Amino acid sequence: MSMRDPLAIGMIILLAFPALAQGPKLGQPIAPADAAAWDISIAPDGSGLPPGRGTAKEGEAVFAAKCQACHGDRAAGGPNDALVGGVGSLAPGKAPVKTVGSYWPYATTLFDYVRRAMPFQEAKSLTSAEIYAVSAYILNLNDIIGPDDVLDAQSLPKVRMPNRDGFNPFPRNPK
Amino acid sequence: MSARQHSEPNDFAAGNGIVSRRAFLEGAVAVGALATSATEARTEPLIVQPWMKVPGAGFTGYGQPSRFEDKVVRVSPPPANPATQGVGAARTPLHLLDGIITPSGLHFERSHSGIPAIDPEQHRLLIHGLVRQPLLFTLEALHRYPMQSRIAFIECAGNGQLLNAPQPQQVGIAPLHGMIGCSEWTGVKLSTLLDEAGIDPSARWVIAEGADAASMSRSIPLAKAMDDTLVCLYQNGERVRPSNGYPVRLLVPGFEGNMNVKWLRRLKLAADPVMSKDETSKYTVLLKDEKAWQFVFPMEVKSVITRPAPTITLRQPGFYEISGLAWSGNGSIRQVDVSADGGQSWAAAALQAPILAKAPVRFRAAWQWNGGPAVLQSRATDDTGMVQPTRAQFAAERGLRGVYHYNAIASWRVDEKGELSNVYA
Numbered sequence: 001m002s003m004r005d006p007l008a009i010g011m012i013i014l015l016a017f018p019a020l021a022q023g024p025k026l027g028q029p030i031a032p033a034d035a036a037a038w039d040i041s042i043a044p045d046g047s048g049l050p051p052g053r054g055t056a057k058e059g060e061a062v063f064a065a066k067c068q069a070c071h072g073d074r075a076a077g078g079p080n081d082a083l084v085g086g087v088g089s090l091a092p093g094k095a096p097v098k099t100v101g102s103y104w105p106y107a108t109t110l111f112d113y114v115r116r117a118m119p120f121q122e123a124k125s126l127t128s129a130e131i132y133a134v135s136a137y138i139l140n141l142n143d144i145i146g147p148d149d150v151l152d153a154q155s156l157p158k159v160r161m162p163n164r165d166g167f168n169p170f171p172r173n174p175k
Numbered sequence: 176m177s178a179r180q181h182s183e184p185n186d187f188a189a190g191n192g193i194v195s196r197r198a199f200l201e202g203a204v205a206v207g208a209l210a211t212s213a214t215e216a217r218t219e220p221l222i223v224q225p226w227m228k229v230p231g232a233g234f235t236g237y238g239q240p241s242r243f244e245d246k247v248v249r250v251s252p253p254p255a256n257p258a259t260q261g262v263g264a265a266r267t268p269l270h271l272l273d274g275i276i277t278p279s280g281l282h283f284e285r286s287h288s289g290i291p292a293i294d295p296e297q298h299r300l301l302i303h304g305l306v307r308q309p310l311l312f313t314l315e316a317l318h319r320y321p322m323q324s325r326i327a328f329i330e331c332a333g334n335g336q337l338l339n340a341p342q343p344q345q346v347g348i349a350p351l352h353g354m355i356g357c358s359e360w361t362g363v364k365l366s367t368l369l370d371e372a373g374i375d376p377s378a379r380w381v382i383a384e385g386a387d388a389a390s391m392s393r394s395i396p397l398a399k400a401m402d403d404t405l406v407c408l409y410q411n412g413e414r415v416r417p418s419n420g421y422p423v424r425l426l427v428p429g430f431e432g433n434m435n436v437k438w439l440r441r442l443k444l445a446a447d448p449v450m451s452k453d454e455t456s457k458y459t460v461l462l463k464d465e466k467a468w469q470f471v472f473p474m475e476v477k478s479v480i481t482r483p484a485p486t487i488t489l490r491q492p493g494f495y496e497i498s499g500l501a502w503s504g505n506g507s508i509r510q511v512d513v514s515a516d517g518g519q520s521w522a523a524a525a526l527q528a529p530i531l532a533k534a535p536v537r538f539r540a541a542w543q544w545n546g547g548p549a550v551l552q553s554r555a556t557d558d559t560g561m562v563q564p565t566r567a568q569f570a571a572e573r574g575l576r577g578v579y580h581y582n583a584i585a586s587w588r589v590d591e592k593g594e595l596s597n598v599y600a
């Protein structure tokens with residue numbers, strides 16, 4: 001077939017364009033159920049939270065065993081981030097101490113982050129009950145929930161964080 | 176305040192020895208009386224060096240820098256906790272490099288739980304959430320897609336954070352400014368992959384997640400994902416380095432570095448941002464009042480003089496090139512002005528091609544150091560008209576508690592001994 005043949009060129013274009021429009025399509029379809037183990041995102045409305053429950057009293061032992069070496073006694077910090085305190089330190093002119101209690105706007109973020117990234121040396125090793133419990137412990141140390149309050153998929157998204165309204169969108173983002 | 180207003184018949188374009196851009200471009204920098212007399216001392220007689228008398232080394236599989244360049248390395252402070260290695264950053268020695276491309280082995284690295292040892296055969300990229308058909312991609316599949324290359328900077332939102340300190344820190348340019356890098360990135364347009372999955376009309380965000388132990392996660396506006404975001408497989412012509420996201424990472428051009436998720440394993444389309452740890456407790460900018468800016472996407476216009484810079488000492492008065500980088504996450508650089516008198520007078524620097532959107536530009540200016548005190552500054556303007564603020568202007572808008580997105584004019588003081596230091600001017 002000669003490339004000078006207008007009919008041949010036309011056929012090539014006709015054959016080629018539907019393929020281009022479709023794209024390579026090399027992704028393998030996967031059922032949502034089969035992707036579930038990877039879907040660890042937890043939204044502020046609580047979607048993605050797993051079954052299970054825990055209280056601060058139960059979480060104290062988890063914290064002592066898994067968290068305290070880096071985050072200090074009662075999560076006061078040292079050598080790594082403090083998770084408690086700093087309330088009032090965001091006020092003008094003060095040196096901010098940004099902790100779960102003083103700064104984090106959503107309690108769901110605490111569960112999400114502990115589940116995906118903590119403990120540092122063995123990420124993703126805690127059970128859902130342990131994560132609910134240790135999250136409750138940290139929230140209780142910050143006086144946000146009581147020592148016997150049960151955290152689960154229903155109650156965690158309802159926890160009102162002190163700095164929930166502390167954020168505004170950046171005014172100069174591209175449209 | 177333009178260069179022309181300050182241009183004098185003697186070819187000084189701005190105070191304290193900045194030579195005119197015209198003279199610089201015409202190669203006439205050593206203009207007569209300006210030039211300090213070169214040393215009259217005779218050099219040693221020339222000898223033939225020993226390496227010209229025997230054959231050199233043979234071939235190697237992967238080339239390395241000269242052994243004489245072993246000081247050209249990234250710098251990172253020791254971790255606060257030795258038990259948590261891999262949290263923090265290693266910064267680029269900007270003062271030892273030139274051009275705009277950062278060598279891949281010197282590109283700054285920032286990780287939240289170390290660099291994962293990912294087997295590319297086992298790695299998968301999942302696209303799911305608000306899509307018609309969730310899709311799973313192997314690396315082999317991604318390699319078969321049409322690709323495109325783009326030269327772009329990635330700057331950590333925390334770059335320059337030490338400059339928020341009340342007193343100027345004397346730590347060198349790498350700790351101060353070294354979390355900016357530029358590569359030629361090559362990969363697949365994210366829009367191509369999202370279109371194949373079929374975007375639900377209710378989707379507004381793409382939640383990107385890495386395969387590191389922290390599973391670092393950020394929400395990216397769908398509009399940006401569909402615009403110029405790339406799923407990158409190559410960095411400067413070779414596969415992306417492990418510290419920069421091997422085997423696959425996002426390039427979100429112009430947006431804060433943290434959003435350019437490395438070790439990319441998952442993209443979930445959603446109606447709302449997920450409010451991950453790194454878009455709430457970190458990477459938000461606390462202002463003067465109790466409020467913080469959240470979702471601060473573009474790295475705004477910025478520049479820094481990379482040479483001369485702290486840790487470099489000027490050994491004698493005379494001619495020096497002032498050279499640096501300027502960049503904007505909102506577009507391309509239109510102008511860079513330089514000053515040797517702490518911002519009292521400015522002259523336009525020469526901008527070296529290529530001048531690309533969301534990529535650094537290399538600027539150059541000629542300077543005749545008279546041996547006295549000087550304060551060197553650069554001030555960039557981008558093609559949206561945004562001008563890099565002074566430190567005072569920056570602080571007046573947002574205070575100095577924000578940690579992230581510091582982009583004020585940087586100042587290097589030169590003293591009579593030729594030593595450079597970081598100052599607030």
